[in-house]
Amino acid sequence: MYVSEDCGAVYVREKGELRYVNADRNDAPQHRLFSRDFSFQLCIDTLPSSSHTKRRDHFIFTYNKEGSLRYTVKSLFDISLQFIADHVEHVDSLVGFPEQMADKLFSAAEERHKFTEPHTAPRALQVFCEAYGELVLRSLCLRNRNLLISERLEEIRQFQGLESLDLYGCRLGENHEVFKYITSEALASLVKLFIGANCLSDAGLQRLTAPVRVMKKGLENLQLLDLSENPITEKGLGYLTCFKTLQKLDISGTSVTVNLSLKGFFRKHMKMVLSEAPLKEFSHSDCKTEGWAEQVINQWEITASEVPKKDYKPRTNALSFYGREKFVRESLNSWSGTSDTTKKDKVVAIHFYKVDLCDTSSTADQNTLSSTAAAAAVQKGKKRRLSTEGEQSSAPLSKRQSLSALSAEDIDLLNSY
Secondary structure (H helix, E strand, O other), X not given: OOOOOOOOOOEEEEOOEEEEXXXXXXXXXXXXXXXXXXXXXXXXXXXXXXXXXXXXXXXXXXXXXXXXXEEEEOOHHHHHHHHHHHOHHHOOOOXXXXXXXXXXXXXXXXXXXXXXXXXXXXXXXXXXXXXXXXXXXXXXXXXXXXXXXXXXXXXXXXXXXXXXXXXXXXXXXXXOOHHHHHOOHHHOOOOEEEOOOOOOOHHHHHHHHHHHHHHOOOOOOOOEEEOOOOOOXXXXXXXXXXXXXXXXXXXXXXXXXXXXXXXXXXXXXXXXXXXOOOOHHHHOOOOOOEOOOXXXXXXXXXXXXXXXXXXXXXXXXXXXXXXOHHHHHHHXXXXXXXXXXXHHHHOOOOEEEEOOHHHHHHHHHHHHHHHHHHHHHHHHHHHHHHHOHHXXXXXXXXXXXXXXXXXXXXXXXXXXX
16 A cells, blocks of 8 residues: 655554554654643542531541541531522422421421521421421510510521510510411411510500400410509400309509409409419419520520610710719619619519319308308307306406407407308
């Protein structure tokens, strides 16, 4: 075969071997896949730092006895759990997902601060609350935390299935948006409600009970209610008759005066009587936050406390100059939780509780027996006066005084009759 100089290299296969047809074998061109100055780098070195960090989450790094670093790959379950926790705000629903797995998923999302970041917290909480309700949070204590309520109101609205809610001392007023959440269907399971020291008047109490009175929705399952230290009068107490399941009520420190008409109103319309001793349920000793989101509430408080404070040094100097520093300190301390507790201890406790039917019947029997005994005692006293009338005239003065004097028990018995 003729090969011209213009043509490139020509190869021929003869007897199964490839041969270059040019005359000189040494002149055969040396073809390379890459050029001599070619170099390459691993792709992992060119990845962003954030992606590199996420890839390391798939491994568990440990040290052996010799001190050498070793790593093992995480299970597919753990890797999947981390991925879902990183994107939990995009999950449509967790209804039907096992509770044990959901608990681990909630903890993983909490570690990634999904419930503290404002742009992911409401949706992330909504996904869990819609599926698990009271398991996420069954009791919420926000006593004296009005700032936290205002900052995290959108997140608090996501909690469903609460059984106990403590908002004592928050001074929210009558038109705060949190009361719309309290009267919504999301808190139909609420059993205990503490809204003392919130500046609620009769009008605010009317709006609070309106869903129950009109639509039979809202706080229809309420059993314990704290209305202490609110400017409520006897007129506002009439709205409480819609709570058919109410067992205990605290109206200490209000504008209500305890008298016979008030006791008769509670006994007739709500089957409740005045408690002689303060009820321990209103001491706030048992109220606490319980549920999966207990640590989330603590993180909200830490985040709120980390807000950078302004420099009030010039104002402090001015107050010191005018001699008002001590006055300002006392006024600020007067709004603290300790002062509220001291003030509540000084208030006379006015607690009502519902009486059972068996207790009512036994009390009525005791009253009947006491009235019969009182009548018998009066009749016996009359007979004794008639029989001893002649003797008393001749008896000494000291003896007559001892016969005519009545003991304290007899006087109480006659007064009850």
